[in-house]
Amino acid sequence: MQRMKIGLCGLGTVGAGVVKILQNHQKELHHQTGCELEIMKILVNDIHKKRNVQVDPDLLTTSSDDIVENEEIQIVIEVMGGIDEAYHLVKRSLENGKHVVTANKDMLAEYGLELTELAREKGLDMFYEASVAGGIPILRSLKEGLVSDRLHKLMGIVNGTTNYILTKMDEDERGFEDVLAEAQELGYAEADPSSDVDGLDAARKIALLARLAFSMPVELDDVEVRGIRKISTEDMKLADQFGYKMKLIGLAARDEDKVEVSVEPVLLKKDHPLTSVKNEYNAVYVYGDAVGETMFYGPGAGSLPTAVAVVSDLVGVVKNMVLGVNGTSYVIPQYAKQLKAKEEIYSKFFFRMEAEDVAGTFLEITKIFTSAEISLDKILQLPKKKKQTAEIVIVTHLANKAQFEQVVENLNQLPIVHQLKSIYRVEEQA
Amino acid sequence: MQRMKIGLCGLGTVGAGVVKILQNHQKELHHQTGCELEIMKILVNDIHKKRNVQVDPDLLTTSSDDIVENEEIQIVIEVMGGIDEAYHLVKRSLENGKHVVTANKDMLAEYGLELTELAREKGLDMFYEASVAGGIPILRSLKEGLVSDRLHKLMGIVNGTTNYILTKMDEDERGFEDVLAEAQELGYAEADPSSDVDGLDAARKIALLARLAFSMPVELDDVEVRGIRKISTEDMKLADQFGYKMKLIGLAARDEDKVEVSVEPVLLKKDHPLTSVKNEYNAVYVYGDAVGETMFYGPGAGSLPTAVAVVSDLVGVVKNMVLGVNGTSYVIPQYAKQLKAKEEIYSKFFFRMEAEDVAGTFLEITKIFTSAEISLDKILQLPKKKKQTAEIVIVTHLANKAQFEQVVENLNQLPIVHQLKSIYRVEEQA
Structure with missing residues (x-):
């Protein structure tokens, strides 16, 4: 029986999961590939660290050369995280x-296009299903299952930490800081939560998804990013009254040959299936010209779910090796990247502001929207008890981002508007 | 450029969708395969029928020989439906x-195992993603994305017609017959709706899913089937009070090496993601040892969604042809089929009955459950206004099917129970 020799780089959460699956599912894996999958070396930072998975200590090494320069090793699994070290390791492995x-989205968002090109030149496989939405086979579905369709929009809940926080804020009516502290205690959020709560993690994932869905070299810098720190439970309650739920959405949309890619808090209609995605779960909602709407739901992270994606990719590599067809399933971007201008990015918007509670206030505010040619869909005005002010909430009809920015500027200059408290994109498409 | 020659059998709803996608997405398809995909012949019943897709009349034929015996044709797409004719056509094509x-689940449920074996012997591809949950790439996800996991349970809403009917019954509080008539008018249900509403269609799909998920030769006859005709809006309202939603669920579960496969109305907890699947949408919920829970959601039928699945399979075949690796991605069942005995099939149950409203009634009923060693989880007793009877609803704790049947028999023999109105399986996991 053929033995496929593997170098595993990283033995943290995901690495330990990979070892466990290779140990526990041997029978199934052998049935799938006809081969024996053998881990020859494991790259770690500290050989003597106690781990919650059993491995032969002789396999451990702290030198990447033991893997990259080891001629017996045919496949490198990189689950060590970080950017630069991982990049050099993957690059040398391919060379x-x-x-x-x-499974390294951070590294791929930065160097993925270059590494994919290198793998293609060398006729090698480079798979990364685990890098986006861990346990959900979304990349494979875009590359294969929906390959014959033309996709025009993706909306993804692709960060479990922020979805957990928003779920708890909504269900328990607790503030952001409070829920964040709890999430940190439970291990759902990092001590430094900024990459999650400020949207960077989601931005990397939506960049990778947009590359595949639209076959365009979308970069991290192309993603407009806004996190969830400023969301209040009042925003959520008011949105709820209008029939919306708040989610941090990675959005990628194409009209003709131009795309927009963003991460921001979005208000979705309550009957949208993404609103049923709760706690740390992830989901990607895909709109295709022909298929209509599909959604892929599952755990976005975690040791074993992510490891399933890694080992399923490994099975793919091994099958290709047996067949002698490695390096043929590439998705090199085919189209030049064209980003939409502000005037081409349309959505509805939710405005919430505090204004003077005097006659004529609403007329003034309305004038500003009218002069930007934005018509209003829903309006709510509530008097504030304490002060002589009113809370005004407006949901507009479709408008483009340039119109919207004009309104924001003018509202900020209007003396009767004391505070423009919050603004959210609204997505009403089914 | 290489031209791949295709014979299309059937030009109904799905066939027309296939033609449209091949016409409209040529650029994308060429980018994916590097080949030109050319339909050489189209098998139809009536050459002169008016169709809502434009095709060269010279391509049409009423003779299957023009496709099956045509040496130029390399790939046959069968979307004509029906069982025996389709079976012979596919068999001859493979030969x-x-x-x-x-896309033919009816034929595959009956002859799929034989045809898969024939394709394997001949080194040919036979793909059928479109046969289950049209627009959702679920077979591919089971075969590839989750291949390294051990799956232990699937629950699927795999029939759009019944899901539409149940959604409307629930939302509008309208009876089964009423909603069925409307669904027939709207074209969501056939004039003879029995294959949908009695569960046969769902049974075929869950048999195909169970084959793949558990790598076992599950047959249609192995599926316990019960449809939705007897569900009342009262059942739904009472279930709602207990926190459940009613769905017609295709269920396949494995413990160790034994499986159970069924289609029946099931009460799911309201926070289960499957309860958010409404109207004609389909979804398959997958439980894996390692991945945990994932869900695949989308349109279960329709011309274009189903055609996307067909053409994505076609792209798979063409890529394999270019690489010279056809006939290598088979999923021949690896394990002997072992069905669970009644004593091994566990779930909670929902009982609803009308009983005499006299002292001691509830004691009598409770005794029956106790003697079958079933403990009770939730109880509701409501007096009926008109008669001297009470409505009693009971949700049990976990019990096996043998215990459950004993209770049903004993309740039916108890004179104070006037009518055992309805019984449903309850699934509370997740």
């Missing part, structure tokens, strides 16, 4: 003729 | 060395 499976 | 893409 030395090794197939790569990686 | 003559042609790859097959089919």
